[in-house]
Amino acid sequence: MTHRNDRTLSVGALARVEGEGAMYVKVTGREVEEVRLDIYEPPRFFEAFLRGRAHTEPPDITARICGICPVAYQMSACLAIEDACGVHVDGQLAALRRLLYCGEWIESHALHIYLLHAPDFLGYPSAVAMARDHREVMERGLALKKAGNAILELLGGRAIHPINVRVGGFYRAPARAELAPLAETLRRARDDALETAAWVAGFDFPDLTIDHELLAVSEPGTYAIERGGLRTASGLAFPAAAFQDHVVEEQVPHSTALHATLDGRRYLTGPLARYELSGHRLSPLAREAATAAGLGARCRNPFRSVIVRAVEVVYAVDEALRIIAGYEPPPRPYVEVPPRAGTGYGVTEAPRGTLFHRYDLDADGMITAAVITPPTSQNQAAIEADLRAFVQDRIDLDDVMLTARCEQAIRNYDPCISCSTHFLDLTVDRS
Amino acid sequence: MTPPTLAVWKFASCDGCQLTLLDCEDELLALAGEVEIAHFLEASSAVADGPYDLSLVEGSITTAADAERIRHVREISRTLVTIGACATAGGIQALRNFGDVAEFTSVVYARPEYISTLATSTPIAAHVPVDFELRGCPIDKRQLLEVLTAFLHGRRPNTPAHSVCHECKARGTVCVMVAHGTPCLGPVTHAGCGAICPAYGRGCYGCFGPMESPNPRSLTTWLGARGVPDGELDRVFATFNVAAFDAVSTGAASTKDGHDASQ
Numbered sequence: 277m278t279h280r281n282d283r284t285l286s287v288g289a290l291a292r293v294e295g296e297g298a299m300y301v302k303v304t305g306r307e308v309e310e311v312r313l314d315i316y317e318p319p320r321f322f323e324a325f326l327r328g329r330a331h332t333e334p335p336d337i338t339a340r341i342c343g344i345c346p347v348a349y350q351m352s353a354c355l356a357i358e359d360a361c362g363v364h365v366d367g368q369l370a371a372l373r374r375l376l377y378c379g380e381w382i383e384s385h386a387l388h389i390y391l392l393h394a395p396d397f398l399g400y401p402s403a404v405a406m407a408r409d410h411r412e413v414m415e416r417g418l419a420l421k422k423a424g425n426a427i428l429e430l431l432g433g434r435a436i437h438p439i440n441v442r443v444g445g446f447y448r449a450p451a452r453a454e455l456a457p458l459a460e461t462l463r464r465a466r467d468d469a470l471e472t473a474a475w476v477a478g479f480d481f482p483d484l485t486i487d488h489e490l491l492a493v494s495e496p497g498t499y500a501i502e503r504g505g506l507r508t509a510s511g512l513a514f515p516a517a518a519f520q521d522h523v524v525e526e527q528v529p530h531s532t533a534l535h536a537t538l539d540g541r542r543y544l545t546g547p548l549a550r551y552e553l554s555g556h557r558l559s560p561l562a563r564e565a566a567t568a569a570g571l572g573a574r575c576r577n578p579f580r581s582v583i584v585r586a587v588e589v590v591y592a593v594d595e596a597l598r599i600i601a602g603y604e605p606p607p608r609p610y611v612e613v614p615p616r617a618g619t620g621y622g623v624t625e626a627p628r629g630t631l632f633h634r635y636d637l638d639a640d641g642m643i644t645a646a647v648i649t650p651p652t653s654q655n656q657a658a659i660e661a662d663l664r665a666f667v668q669d670r671i672d673l674d675d676v677m678l679t680a681r682c683e684q685a686i687r688n689y690d691p692c693i694s695c696s697t698h699f700l701d702l703t704v705d706r707s
Numbered sequence: 708m709t710p711p712t713l714a715v716w717k718f719a720s721c722d723g724c725q726l727t728l729l730d731c732e733d734e735l736l737a738l739a740g741e742v743e744i745a746h747f748l749e750a751s752s753a754v755a756d757g758p759y760d761l762s763l764v765e766g767s768i769t770t771a772a773d774a775e776r777i778r779h780v781r782e783i784s785r786t787l788v789t790i791g792a793c794a795t796a797g798g799i800q801a802l803r804n805f806g807d808v809a810e811f812t813s814v815v816y817a818r819p820e821y822i823s824t825l826a827t828s829t830p831i832a833a834h835v836p837v838d839f840e841l842r843g844c845p846i847d848k849r850q851l852l853e854v855l856t857a858f859l860h861g862r863r864p865n866t867p868a869h870s871v872c873h874e875c876k877a878r879g880t881v882c883v884m885v886a887h888g889t890p891c892l893g894p895v896t897h898a899g900c901g902a903i904c905p906a907y908g909r910g911c912y913g914c915f916g917p918m919e920s921p922n923p924r925s926l927t928t929w930l931g932a933r934g935v936p937d938g939e940l941d942r943v944f945a946t947f948n949v950a951a952f953d954a955v956s957t958g959a960a961s962t963k964d965g966h967d968a969s970q
Contacts, residue, residue, distance in 0.1 A: 321811040324806070324811035342721050343845060346723070404751065407736055422732040434900070439907060
């Protein structure tokens with residue numbers, strides 16, 4: 277509603293995001309006064325009820341924080357518990373973890389690109405509506421998504437909340453022959469992924485440049501996914517154990533997700549951060565796809581994150597094939613992780629950004645405290661700042677157009693609001 | 708003839724069960740030809756007004772506002788099917804039912820006064836009449852397609868309520884408990900997943916909740932006799948279907964008493 281020049285814009289229930297949220301924009305005169313991303317996903321208290329559970333339980337329990345990226349939760353949990361117990365998992369078991377994680381990246385990114393975000397760029401309310409005009413494109417997207425799920429189903433037992441992950445490794449490691457049909461699926465998926473990168477590169481991208489600090493997991497010699505330390509765009513480097521020295525989570529009244537700052541600054545984690553910090557470590561095929569799609573050494577327009585995701589899908593498929601080609605079944609599917617008193621930390625790259633876990637264990641391996649910092653709470657302050665700048669530059673758009681553009685902008689960050697433990701509800705208040 | 712309308716609703720949950728619908732990669736476009744997806748916020752920003760022919764409800768009731776919202780969803784839904792352990796049993800967040808939610812809030816949030824939540828997490832059926840409950844954490848894709856097909860054709864879904872043991876036998880998996888002594892909740896757990904865990908060499912951990920006539924007390928006695936410590940026995944049912952298993956074991960306790968009296 278417009279009253280003179282003052283207005284509020286409100287999106288009641290944000291669609292095509294994972295979880296429930298709302299957006300509130302207050303405009304006074306020609307100035308954007310306030311932008312709030314309201315997260316009203318009911319709290320589920322994971323950190324509270326993890327206390328008193330055994331050190332073997334977090335991979336299954338924390339997977340339930342998010343049905344879109346359960347593997348991320350399982351992997352960060354495993355790393356943190358193993359760290360507390362002084363165990364390091366490497367070799368083929370680490371390679372299998374990376375393979376499983378590649379499956380989640382492919383599935384989650386294909387879901388986001390085709391089913392959640394592409395309809396915005398092409399002017400459709402949903403992928404199903406888009407499929408009426410672009411049937412072949414949507415079939416390609418679904419095939420790509422299915423290839424990611426094929427990895428999760430074979431190696432994880434099922435696509436959502438995989439059952440095969442345990443602290444120390446896996447319950448069962450696949451035989452080489454089992455991976456051969458998967459490799460065949462992935463070779464077809466590689467062509468689909470390259471076509472996807474070329475397709476999204478042709479979208480029309482609104483202008484928006486961000487200057488946030490960027491944070492991503494970093495591991496020498498590789499595009500970090502399933503393990504590593506942390507690096508920032510400003511040149512800071514620190515281990516997972518120092519995460520809480522730099523990242524401070526604060527509660528804000530309008531959200532059940534906590535807001536995080538990095539050394540007092542808002543920051544962004546996710547595809548743009550990963551690409552800027554590790555892009556030079558992508559495989560040659562993924563780098564070629566990035567160049568062909570018009571990406572330089574860095575990408576600071578959140579709308580173009582859809583291209584980065586597509587390049588990451590190329591990489592994840594390529595990487596999965598590399599791992600399968602070099603796979604030799606490990607002698608045992610897991611290493612023993614005997615409990616001991618201590619604190620452990622783990623960071624991995626969920627498809628939508630850095631996911632931190634910390635556990636305190638007693639001598640019997642019972643959890644006495646747990647801290648989980650999901651990507652969306654880390655990104656929330658940056659999202660709000662970006663939306664503020666975005667709305668200010670488009671202050672003359674009518675409410676309907678502005679609301680649609682804001683929703684599209686929010687989806688740039690692939691917010692997974694379930695991890696706060698709901699829809700975006702956009703309110704523009706022009707009072 | 709206009710196609711039937713489908714709505715998908717979310718309450719406290721991880722989104723995984725509604726994602727199962729989008730994971731039907733081979734069937735999704737065909738399904739979209741058979742039904743009008745009229746309200747599915749995870750997938751579409753276009754929302755058609757109700758009433759809806761079929762509503763799928765994910766998640767549990769944990770806030771006063773959601774307790775109101777589910778009544779409204781029931782009013783505008785001809786058929787209401789709950790999907791997944793949160794909606795059918797309260798989910799893992801029902802662990803609060805056995806704890807102190809105020810203390811839980813203070814652990815997670817520095818300013819608990821900003822957080823509005825109920826002391827319990829309860830299944831949808833505790834609030835409104837439900838036409839069918841589909842189990843699982845997460846639900847199984849084939850079972851979801853069976854439920855959708857059944858309701859579109861006006862028949863009851865075929866989702867057996869026997870135990871996971873039946874599925875292990877059908878799959879040809881060697882019993883992990885008999886052969887390896889691996890603790891397994893398969894004997895008391897509702898079928899539907901296809902007995903995945905034992906096929907991967909681990910015991911079932913009960914993510915589909917209790918089967919039709921479970922005897923968890925017998926199972927825990929059996930497990931305890933084989934060296935599973937008491938502390939661990941206390942936790943094995945306290946996961947994604949904690950409230951459902953708790954209700955069963957309360958009932959099973961009286962059954963067992965009756966059994967003892969006859970000896």
